[in-house]
Amino acid sequence: MTQQPHDAQQPRDPDAPVFDGPPLSLEEELAAARAEPEPGPDIDTVNESLADGLNRCPKCGSTDVRLRGSTGQLVCLFCRHEWQESRVEEEFGLGEGIDDLEGTVVAGGAEAIAGDDDVMTLTCGGCGADVVVDTAHALNARCHWCRHTLNINERTPNGAVPDAVLPFRLTHLEAVEKIREFASKRRLFAHPRFKKEFIPENVLGVYLPYLVIDARAEAAYVGAGEVQTRRWTEKNGDNSTTYYAADVYRVDRTVAFTVDDLTIEGAADRAQFDGSTTNNIVNTVLPFDTKNAVKWNSSYLVGFTSEKRDLDVGDLQPVLEDQLLSIGRSQVHASLSKFDRGVRWEQEQVDVGGSRWVAMYLPVWLYSYYQENTKMLHYIAVNARTGETMGSVPVSQWRLIAAALTVGTFLEGIAGAILVGTA
Amino acid sequence: MIADVVMATSGDSAPLWLLAAGPAGAAATYWALYRYYRNTDKSHAYERDTVIAAQDVHGSEDKVDHISRTRDSDIDGDNSSDHRDRVQRVR
Secondary structure, three states: OOOOOOOOOOOOOOOOOOOOOOOOOHHHHHHHHHOOOOOOOOEOOOOOOOOOEEOOOOOOOOOOEEEEOOOOEEEEOOOOOEEOOOEHHHHOOOOOOHHHOOEEEEEHHHOOOOOOOOEEEEEOOOOOOEEEEEOOOOOEEEOOOOOOEEEOOOOOOOOOOOOEEOOOOOOHHHHHHHHHHHHHOOOOOEOHHHHHHOOHHHOEEEEEEEEEEEEEEEEEEEEEEEEEEEEEEEEEOOEEEEEEEEEEEEEEEEEEEEEEEEEEEOOHHHOOOOOOOOHHHHHHOOOOOHHHOEEOOHHHHOOOEEOOOOOOHHHHHHHHHHHHHHHHHHHHHHHHOOOOOOEEEEEEEEEEEEEEEEEEEEEEEEEEEEEOOOOEEEEEEEEOOOOOEEEOOOEOHHHHHHHHHHHHHHHHHHHHHHHHHHO | OHHHHHHHHOOOOOOHHHHHHHHHHHHHHHHHHHHHHHOOOOOOOHHHHOEEEEOOOEEEEEEEEEEEEEOOOOOOOOOOOOOOOOOEEOO
């Protein structure tokens, strides 16, 4: 089911003629009548119990609902009632049947992005006012007239609503503590300006978009391996040289395997891992306990920001194949112990028998710092489920160079002393 | 460690390559500290941290050549541990 933006469309005159293209021939009309209905998503994950607008507390009807981090449940701030959505793992059978996956199975929230209209207008169910929500960054808004919280729960064509959400578990205080601990271990050579402007309380809770994939694959590798058969030393005057003899083998390996919940970035801005960005920092705090993800309910996002997905399954197929090839290589590694001189893989192949793609919002506490002189955006990221912390701290180059020169001079002094002593 | 170096070189004139210890140590110190602060080499170890169920590995090896004398202690281009180093892809 697709949610159309409630934008400012003029109401249509019901009596006005509607132009829907040139008339069809009888055969075309009959073919259209016999046609199968448009296929829906392979896995329909729409939360049928919710519609766009007001998410009311099931006990008292208040819309002041948000996530309580310490319990991972939604809590009504009016009557303190707590509840939660069901886990998608059981609800949609996501942990089952990986061995039997065929083709590319895409859940509703991971379907191709059909539009780039991020701004949606909701009509407040409390007072009737129109409230604008920028779905690129948030899926909730307060009605500015009656202060009801409005939520976007149904599918949007711009990729902002995923299939599931993994609620924050670490609180803001815990995240601040993790970031402070991480940075305090890296004070000595940190850039002085970073130290001066370091305010970990500014950490932001962000739901980042990921595609979580189950896949069945078979990988094959061909290369050369060498086994040492002899090793000897030859003396030539004062010098001695070690020589080796070896047998060369043509090696091939094949392995079939399944992966469960492989997690790949769903936003293009963070999917590039070259040295010009610090995207690898956020990537490093993976994995998440994605088995605990729950059915979509935008009340989980109240108080946090979110980043919408802008990559489709088609865009990420090469990334999946690349990761499957790496996983296959790690699986066959143990079978190469015979080749004590090593193996050089030369060709590789992966056949993805089946894959299942689910879009999820995963929770990250992000502390960001923009270093002006290098124009680099540094992050300290905390996995808001496991607490794993990783970061990039801008360095003071002159202090690093001074430390390197000190160590170098010390070692050179020792080397000089040895040479003089043995001359 | 320094004692080992002294022991290894005692009784004979020490090799001149010891003079490289200073620049090498400086470069290693710089790079180690830089990596500790910037973590440019870190990424998600999906090969290890994902739930993977693998069947038995199949394969074969055929002896195709013999190297009777070489100074190389290992094969050229060993990439058996560099799982993310992509090679020619066969479709």
